[in-house]
Amino acid sequence: MHIWLMVLLMILGLAVPGGIARAADVESVDYGAFKMMVRQGQIGEATVGPRRIEARTRSEPPRTVTTVLVPDAALVPLLERHEVTIRGEAVGGGGGGDWAIWLLPVMALLLIWGLWGGSRQAQPPGGVAGFGRSRARVVLPGAPQTTSFRDVAGVPEAKAELAEVVDFLREPDRYTGLGGRLPRGILLVGPPGTGKTLLAKAVAGEAGVPFFALSGSEFVELFVGVGAGRVRDLFRQAREKAPCVIFIDELDALGRVRASHPMAVNEERDQTLNQLLAEMDGFDSVAPVMVLSATNRPEVLDPALLRPGRFDRQVTVDRPDQIGREQILRVHAAKVRLGDDVKLAELARRTTGMSGAELANVINEGALLAGRARRPAVTMPDLSAALERVVAGLERPHLVLDPGERHRVSVHESGHALAACLLPGADPVARVSLVPRGTSGLGYTWQLPEGEKRLFTRSNLLDRVCVLLAGRAAEELVLGEPSTGSADDLQRATDMVRALICQAGLGEQLGQQAFASPDRFMPGSRGALPMGISEATAARIDGEVQSTLETAAARVRGLMSERLATLCRLAQVLREQEQLEGEQVRAIVAEAGWQERRAA
Ligand code: ADP
DSSP: OHHHHHHHHHHHHHHHHHHHHHHHHEEEOOHHHHHHHHHTTOEEEEEEOSSEEEEEESSSSOOEEEEEOOOOTTHHHHHHHTTOEEEEOOTTSOOGGGHHHHHHHHHHHHHHHHHHHHTOTTOOSOGGGGGGSOOOEEEOTTSTTOOOGGGOOSOHHHHHHHHHHHHHHHOHHHHHTTTOOOOOEEEEEOOTTSSHHHHHHHHHHHHTOOEEEEEHHHHOOSSTTHHHHHHHHHHHHHHHTOSEEEEEEOTHHHHBOTTSSSOGGGHHHHHHHHHHHHHHHHOOOSSOEEEEEEESOGGGBOGGGGSTTSSOEEEEOOOOOHHHHHHHHHHHHTTSOBOTTOOHHHHHHTTTTOOHHHHHHHHHHHHHHHHHTTOSSBOHHHHHHHHHHHHHOOBOTTOOOOHHHHHHHHHHHHHHHHHHHHOTTSOOEEEEEOSOBSSSOSSEEEEOOSSOOOOOOHHHHHHHHHHHHHHHHHHHHHHSSOOGGGHHHHHHHHHHHHHHHHTSOOOSSSOSOOOOOGGGSOTTSTTOOOTTOOHHHHHHHHHHHHHHHHHHHHHHHHHHHHTHHHHHHHHHHHHHHSEEEHHHHHHHHHHHHHHHHHHO
16 A cells, blocks of 8 residues: 555656646647648647647747647648658657646556555455456465365265265266266355365365365455456366366355345346356366355255256255264364363263354364463363353453342343243253353353254243243342343344244244245345235234243243242352352252242
């Protein structure tokens, strides 16, 4: 950026004084007057530019006159007759005195371009021409970043499926020789952080071929046609290096259903997508180019992308189960020095639902904590603390609550914990804490699923909604009124109930119909309803969401008011100890329950 600024200042410094001085000396005359001056023998020298003629008189001192250039075949013979020295100027070289006038805007444009380019580190060299170039990151075989299947753990099905792709890349003839057609596109479907990028890289690494990686959102630009240019360029580069692997992350950013709404904004994305489809149909080179792509929302993709010959194979990359988590932890733990007390199987048990990326993060955070404490190896307490950090966010030791707020937070969290102990559909409590963590929470209740749960019934889900609403219910019962502390709980409870009704069809009144997911909303059109939902249905959905939430709130309030003594005891112990483990919470609830039952 500084270089651009300096260049501009230099040009201004050179150009402007000269330009102003010249403008003062130069006399502009019309073409007829100029010819008259030639005939009268006043002109000694003429420089004919593409648009202007600049001439010097024979007078002493000489004057400079300029005139516009008029197509006139008689001019040159006239000049010759009067012995005027004729100088030419190359087209595009500029017309003498006015060069500063066009140079300034050009330099200003270049300056803007420079500033823009400076903020985009990934831009390849090539200035204006580089605009339509693909910005793919390339990993060539043998580079230090190459990855193999050994680096990917916990996703055995996906690995087995992709092992075949490695074969296609290594020995395409074995398949094409028999008349088979190699697949071109493979769609990796799964939540973020489950190792889709890693798998694609490993395919390239195992096959020993170049790997081109780009994100779908990097194609979509403001200017129509740029994305399509990038797709073309990417495939051109890839074909030159075939066999190779192209990886497009976030395919949904560019491959959404075309023209889902009638706004011109979509034009660029449509063109880009069309170009991608054309490229995928087009390459029939001898050496294969495999296009691997990742998304976590295959349902929003344009059906044209999923047709045979394009992304016709789908590989699911799901969150790992307990064994998978242990394997992933092992892969990442191999990079750090572990203490003897570390039990990765135990850590795997406590990380239900986490993705590979989160597990990698736990190990890394653990290593950083051990480093901070200058320990020679990473211990189990380091990893436990790291796990809590990843789940609940960083501790905020400087945030000190006043006693009133602390009391409220203890009641709120005790409400969540008590409800989680009492409701069978809720995950058991692992820890309740008054240590503020993360960006919003002043305390937190951490629940941990017992096993891998993939299906939920209506009552399971409603129990979970009750646990979310329990913090507010506890505040109401013990302190008389709720506070803003429940805002996040309410949002999550509402989202859960809406999904229960609209996506799972588990609503009581609306029953068995899937109402469009938010993805099908038409963006941009204000107040528009999802496709296929009438205003009357929307009102019924809103009504049912509200009544379900109210019923759940009443239920949890009833549950709490029956055990008010337990709730208060839990809050008190929590205030005293700041943090309670799951077993401690369950012990207090069981003990108080026994006392209450005896009293009754
Ligand atoms: P995705 O592309 O699915 O969002 P990534 O492949 O980018 O996820 O994963 C991010 C990081 O998480 C990887 O670089 C790796 O360190 C770790 N990771 C994720 N899944 C796995 C896995 N199955 N095995 C080992 N490491 C994993």
